[in-house]
Amino acid sequence: MPEIVEQQTGNLAVAAAGKQDPFVSGKIDSEWLKKLCLDSGADDVGLVEIGREALADQRDDILSAFPRTKTLIAIVCRLHRESVRAQARNIANTEFHVVGHRLNSATRKIMRALEDLGVWSVSDSWGFPMNVDAAWPGKMWIVSQKPVAVEAGLGKMGLHRSVLHPKYGVHIYLAVIMLEKEATAYDRPVDFDPCLKCNLCAAVCPSGAIAKDGNFDFSSCFTHDYREKLGGFADWVENIVKSKDEFDYRKRVSERETVSMWQNLSFGGNDKCAYCFAVCPAGENVRGGYEENKDAFVKEVVKPLQAKKEKIFVIPGSDAEEFVARRFAHKDIARVSNGIRPRSIEGFLSGASWLFQRGRSEGLDATYHFTFTGAEQAEATIMIKNKTIDIKKGHQGDADLHITADSQTWLGFLAKEKNLAWAMITRKIKTRGSISLFPAFGKCFPS
CATH class of the missing domain: 3.30.1050.10 (SCP2 sterol-binding domain)
Structure with missing residues (x-):
């Protein structure tokens, strides 16, 4: 298998280069580099120089991880939107896992092809694993991918705090490669906003984390959507420790939650929600289905998620607790901790x-x-x-x-x-x- 992978990545470099020399006065040709990324499985790509002013707040972290960094390559892999919209969230989570692995595979192909040409590069994970042992509960990622993607011309930040790609809308996953070479040309942010100002993400958010006035409640989103990851997982472990016996544990944690946590441990971390991804109609390839018949879109995509009977995880005394009781009274409220405890x-x-x-x-x-x-x-x-x-x-x-x-x-x-x-x-x-x-x-x- 290693020989096959090496042959494939080597062929990618040759195919991308063709008869063209990928190096121009010591810099790497931008068009050649983008073709390499697309041939490696990316659906879109943009380039940003490390000195870009908008990235000043994360430059030290990037250079600490890879001091040679001159260029950031932001790549996009698209999600299958009908899977993301499914009421059965196992369908959506399967899509998230598949595209996440595809994204990691694409970055590795790109880096191996560059390595064959003597060019150094490093990529942070698209999501997990993160640098948890050194940074939790702080900034566990090396590169903040969304600001890089925006600077690379791959979209604008939406009300739901995810990047809206001009073509694919919110239905994308992102990764960033740190490259030691300067590129011959760099991309700039797009000059238009793909957001349709429909506020459907705010209307469907079960924890009230997304507000129409632009406010975003990170704590409420994190507590519910990440219940089976990071701090939510830590809180589940503490429930086990605090339980006197199996009967006490069952009072604290339902059997469905226990089995769901087993699934999370066995097959990968799952999202409890991501409804904002499901309902967002932004993007050239997506907006038509919404604008042609808005009432039908809301009925088929938004209403079922709003009406879904499910458990919403909230912190006692939080805004989310009040919101769920008022806005989604048919949903069950589970009062938990999100496990975030600052250690400095x-x-x-x-x-x-x-x-x-x-x-x-x-x-x-x-x-x-x-x-x-x-x-x-x-x-x-x-x-x-x-x-x-x-x-x-x-x-x-x-x-x-x-x-x-x-x-x-x-x-x-x-x-x-x-x-x-x-x-x-x-x-x-x-x-x-x-x-x-x-x-x-x-x-x-x-x-």
Whole structure:
């Protein structure tokens, strides 16, 4: 088998090159490189230089993983949209797995072909595995693929926070290859938005994570859709540990959930939802079926997912809990933890905006100063006003409540491993200002 793979990748390089020299003044020919990607199984491809200003926030991570990086190759593999739309989510998940493996296969063919020509390259996974052991619960991926794809001209970010390809819409998976060579030409973002402003993704979202006004609740999406992955899996394990016996476990976890988790472990991580993928009509190849008869599209694609009786996983006290009870009363609410517990002060501060529940913050107008001492020292300001959150380094403005905390005690409190009352009695956590603002702050971040 290794000999066959090597022969196939070698032939790809020759076929892509033809009689053309792939190198021009030390750079790699962009058209040749794109043809190689398409011949290797990609459905579309775009190129971005590492120095692009829009990628400044992830450049250090990329260069840390592959210091030779000069060019980022963004590739697309399309999804079969009717499979993605199926009410039976095992059909959709099968498609996700198949295309994910196809994407990994394409990147390997491209890299092996480049290697045969003496060109170095590295690719992060399209999804999993991620760098979990070093980074959870923070940024576990090397390349943020969506911003790269946007810069490579492969689409615009949609309301549902997925890239909308001009032709295939949301029905794509992405991968990025880091390349040591400069290319002769680079792509730019598209100058139009494929989004049809239909808001169907917001209408079908069972956890209320997608809002019509553009807000996206990461915590609610993650808690439900990723119930059988990452933190959701960790919470399931803790339910096993906490159970006194098999009968107690059955009260905590239904038999269907247990068998579903077995399937997840045996055949790959599955999504509980991805309904936003199912209903999105954006893209040249997709929009016709929606625009020709919008009522029929909603009846056939959207309504069945809205009416589906299913369990929605939410954090107690979250916006999602209130939303499901109000909007989808026929769906069952399962109150769980999403397993996200920051293990550093940096992680707490960087992740707070992702976990913030704007509905729970209604009426709160306060500035919080944090001073962390001990093993991890830092100062920060968190301002909550008009159902928004703003986090800054250092102490900015006048504080309504100043919290001084030993860093390890604070992290233990967030993980429910330390008792807040005892921490305050022992002066490991101290406050100055309106103490009523402390529980008001906690209400914005249920766990």
